[in-house]
Amino acid sequence: MLAAQLHGAHSELVSLRRMQEAAAAYRHDMRHHIAVMQSMAAEGNLEKIKNYLKVTQSDIDAITPIRFCENETVNLIMSTFHSKAKQAGVELTADTKLPDSIPISDTELCSLLSNGLENAVSAASACSGAERRTVSVKAMIHKNNLLILMENAYEGEVVITNGLPQASHEGHGYGTRSIAAIADAHGGQAVFSASQGVFALKIMLPLGS
Known part of the structure; x- marks a missing residue:
């Protein structure tokens, strides 16, 4: 998978x-x-x-990709989802302070961001009030760890079992499992939480010595 x-x-x-x-x-x-x-x-x-x-x-x-930070891969992905969010009526804000080079593969970085953002934009776009259709992304390197925080508004119920949000439709949920698998492979963590209408994904990946 x-x-x-x-x-x-x-x-x-x-x-x-x-x-x-x-x-x-x-x-x-x-x-x-x-x-x-x-x-x-x-x-x-x-x-x-x-x-x-x-x-x-x-x-x-x-x-034309929007320039969010020094990292080309992050810029490309964030630009894509900024456009998707706009088309879905979602306000996407980003604070990504990432350098040009990060010691994890581009495909892993793409998978982490794309899966997280796809779920966030989808959930936010389903909110009834325009002011609730928001997604925020923060990413930085701190003490040689890659830290990513994504938050989005949601409506309805989110069930988290064994640390993973449960998909409401059959065939879904692979994205969150992929995020967790990548974090685990690097000795890091991916923490999913949902409270008071705000869903949060926190990722921490050690980048080695």
Whole structure:
């Protein structure tokens, strides 16, 4: 199960990096867009320029990762889920102070963040009030440990058995098990809790000497 999760994380990273390359190419071709707009300006067609700028900005926003920290993998994943949260009507806030290099594999890091964020955004999007549809993420290195805290609002009941939240639908729950397995493999911890409408995931991974 963990191998399948990590394979999926690797595929997701490949896709995200292609998106990043597309963004770089789009920025490189900006001179062509400027030439097109200069031609429109020569025609005196202001409305055409406005529409072209609107479409161009939308295209750039769709493929440009937001910079959350120094770590490329974290930026790609956080950018993806920031967009997904926005589309789902969820406000995602992040405070990720992570360096460029972290001594765990990119696929494991992707699996930890993606599984946690997918569950958080899904739960928050189901909340009835717009003010409750929130997800927050904090990540940092402290005393040579990778620390991640995710919190999201939820409604209904969350049952935690043997330290893991129980899936409400058959075929779900693999993400939380994957998070726990990765933490355990590194001699760390993944703690899930739910109280007063707030679900929290706390991850601590020792990074070695």
